[in-house]
Amino acid sequence: MALSDVNLDIEQGEFVSFIGPSGCGKTTFLRVIADLEQPTSGSISVNGLAPDAARKARSYGYVFQAPALFPWRTIEKNVALPLEIMGYNEADRKARIARTMELVNLTGFERKFPWQLSGGMQQRASIARALAFDADLLLMDEPFGALDEIVRDHLNSELLKLFAATKKTIAFVTHSIPEAVYLSTKIIVMSPRPGRVTDIIQSTLPAERPLDIRETPEFLEIAHRVREGLRAGHSYED
Amino acid sequence: MSAAIDAALEPTDAWTRIRAGRTVPVLTFVVAILIVWYVAAILANGPATRMALANANPPPTPIQYVLATWAQQRPIVPAPHQIVVDFFNSTFIANPTTNRSLVYHAWATLAPTLLGFAIGTLLGVLLAAAIVHVRSLDKSLMPWIIASQTVPILAIAPMIIVVLGSIGLTGVLPKAVISTYLSFFPVTVGMVKGFRSPLPIHLDLMRTYSATRWQVFWALRFPAAVPFLFISMRIAIAASLVGAIVGELPTGAPAGLGMRMLGGSYYGQTIIIWSALFAAAIVAAALVGLVGLADRLVARRMGGRT
Numbered sequence: 001m002a003l004s005d006v007n008l009d010i011e012q013g014e015f016v017s018f019i020g021p022s023g024c025g026k027t028t029f030l031r032v033i034a035d036l037e038q039p040t041s042g043s044i045s046v047n048g049l050a051p052d053a054a055r056k057a058r059s060y061g062y063v064f065q066a067p068a069l070f071p072w073r074t075i076e077k078n079v080a081l082p083l084e085i086m087g088y089n090e091a092d093r094k095a096r097i098a099r100t101m102e103l104v105n106l107t108g109f110e111r112k113f114p115w116q117l118s119g120g121m122q123q124r125a126s127i128a129r130a131l132a133f134d135a136d137l138l139l140m141d142e143p144f145g146a147l148d149e150i151v152r153d154h155l156n157s158e159l160l161k162l163f164a165a166t167k168k169t170i171a172f173v174t175h176s177i178p179e180a181v182y183l184s185t186k187i188i189v190m191s192p193r194p195g196r197v198t199d200i201i202q203s204t205l206p207a208e209r210p211l212d213i214r215e216t217p218e219f220l221e222i223a224h225r226v227r228e229g230l231r232a233g234h235s236y237e238d
Numbered sequence: 239m240s241a242a243i244d245a246a247l248e249p250t251d252a253w254t255r256i257r258a259g260r261t262v263p264v265l266t267f268v269v270a271i272l273i274v275w276y277v278a279a280i281l282a283n284g285p286a287t288r289m290a291l292a293n294a295n296p297p298p299t300p301i302q303y304v305l306a307t308w309a310q311q312r313p314i315v316p317a318p319h320q321i322v323v324d325f326f327n328s329t330f331i332a333n334p335t336t337n338r339s340l341v342y343h344a345w346a347t348l349a350p351t352l353l354g355f356a357i358g359t360l361l362g363v364l365l366a367a368a369i370v371h372v373r374s375l376d377k378s379l380m381p382w383i384i385a386s387q388t389v390p391i392l393a394i395a396p397m398i399i400v401v402l403g404s405i406g407l408t409g410v411l412p413k414a415v416i417s418t419y420l421s422f423f424p425v426t427v428g429m430v431k432g433f434r435s436p437l438p439i440h441l442d443l444m445r446t447y448s449a450t451r452w453q454v455f456w457a458l459r460f461p462a463a464v465p466f467l468f469i470s471m472r473i474a475i476a477a478s479l480v481g482a483i484v485g486e487l488p489t490g491a492p493a494g495l496g497m498r499m500l501g502g503s504y505y506g507q508t509i510i511i512w513s514a515l516f517a518a519a520i521v522a523a524a525l526v527g528l529v530g531l532a533d534r535l536v537a538r539r540m541g542g543r544t
Contacts, residue, residue: 036442055448062446068439072461072540081457085447113541 008188008197012136015163015170017180018188019226020233025195026173030141033171034062046137058086060137061130065145067122069114069129076101076110079129086133100128103162120151124158131166140172144179156182157211164207178214181205181222189226191233199229275318276308282315283307316509325513337493340517346493347482348521350410354417355478359471361418362425369426370433370459371451380430387423391416391481396488413494417481421474428470432463464540468533475525483518495521 010016018026031037032044035051046054054060061082069078076097083093101107104124114122123143130138144152156179163170163183174180180187181203189199204218213219256262287307291298298306308317325340332339365383369375395416402412436458444454486496495518502510534542 034446036445055446058448060446062443064439064443066439068437068443070440070458070461072464074541082447085444085449085453085457115541115543 014185016186017172017184019180020190024190024192030139030173059135060139061135063130063140063143065142067126074111075125079132082133096132100132104128120147138168138170142173177223177226189229198233279315279317280307283310283313312506320509321512324509343495343498347495350413351478351482354414355421355475358418358421359425362422363429365426366429369430395484413482413485416485417478420477420481424473425470428466432466433459436462471529472526476522479522
């Protein structure tokens with residue numbers, strides 16, 4: 001069993017991070033919400049729907065650990081993929097591609113193929129793809145885990161702007177403490193064997209967060225509490 | 239390290255590139271084959287040559303003897319230059335509308351090859367799509383498809399020709415059917431693998447969109463399988479040519495490379511057999527080359543790196 005006794009609510013418009021070591025079930029939890037995996041027991045509702053109904057209603061966009069772009073499609077065609085599948089018309093598709101490409105700062109790269117872009121740009125394209133259609137919920141599974149720290153900082157601040165601009169609800173899985181504290185309005189601390197929640201932290205940071213907010217005492221205090229939560233779950237032991 | 243970079247940056251002249259490329263190894267191999275071939279011709283044609291020169295007066299010098307083994311009318315092993323001369327004459331000199339021309343025979347074989355290849359490729363793709371989507375077909379159909387290729391084509395070809403002939407189908411179509419029989423197989427096997435090649439993460443992505451199986455097929459499985467399709471088609475087109483040639487053998491077809499080889503063997507015209515063989519090899523190489531060219535063009539459109 002990957003997860004046991006997890007009870008939590010995610011409110012509309014929240015940025016919720018799930019943090020914990022490998023094997024604590026945070027990815028599994030996200031995949032259950034997305035109906036990519038079935039829970040053995042318990043109930044989950046997404047926008048008041050069961051996960052499979054929510055998936056069929058296309059109520060979320062999912063960003064994977066890898067960009068998962070189709071290598072034979074250009075960037076704009078990759079962003080167009082969900083729109084084609086969901087039957088958006090041509091004009092609407094064009095407008096949405098232009099808008100989301102601008103949102104993730106990829107304007108000018110529409111005709112490039114994925115391999116012509118850096119890893120960070122590819123992941124931005126995959127975020128654009130998840131934003132292109134009308135889903136209020138964005139599920140992100142360690143989207144920046146494979147990127148170096150400089151690119152990661154940059155994408156984190158861009159993601160915050162995006163969160164402010166789009167008013168989406170975001171569920172974000174990470175194993176970086178600074179990332180979780182910097183991005184979230186709510187942090188779920190998890191621990192492994194069996195996967196469970198050890199702490200739920202409501203962030204006291206303001207909505208406007210420049211990158212150097214990470215050196216303020218307030219930020220460090222939240223980071224400390226996250227670390228305490230991880231320690232309480234024996235996350236630092238082998 | 240820096241020496242390697244210097245070497246890479248140095249402008250290379252033609253001679254350096256030739257030495258670094260495949261030209262030298264390939265040429266060396268060709269020369270070796272030619273030497274072995276000429277020696278084999280001396281040995282194989284020796285008895286007949288000795289018989290022909292038995293009453294020669296004065297007796298032949300060794301050089302005259304060797305040259306004579308390379309100039310037999312109906313040699314057991316014709317010398318390479320004899321084949322080249324015959325190939326040249328029957329390709330470029332002979333009137334291409336008569337059966338003395340290899341171009342005429344090559345076209346007669348090419349038409350059923352291309353038709354059989356087209357049908358075989360289409361059939362192969364359809365079978366693979368069915369196998370990937372219907373679990374029971376994977377179990378029930380695949381063994382039959384494999385078994386179909388274990389039956390010698392030489393045993394089946396006459397039956398196909400006779401049966402189709404009895405319902406009035408002659409000419410290109412029966413030969414194309416045999417080509418289809420040989421060419422659908424590599425396409426089926428390759429495309430089953432290709433349709434199953436999408437990464438789990440891509441399939442998950444399509445699931446998050448609630449894409450239908452039809453949409454998953456056209457947006458993901460088919461494009462992912464395109465490289466597999468071209469590899470399969472290279473094998474299939476060569477197999478199609480073999481099928482068309484084999485299809486000419488049992489019927490006494492009026493034209494075709496297979497017919498030309500068969501005719502040559504009836505009358506002991508080994509030179510004709512060999513030049514028809516080379517014509518078939520050249521056609522096969524050209525067809526495989528064309529598929530390779532199409533592969534590169536499509537790959538470029540689909541974001542290939544070259």
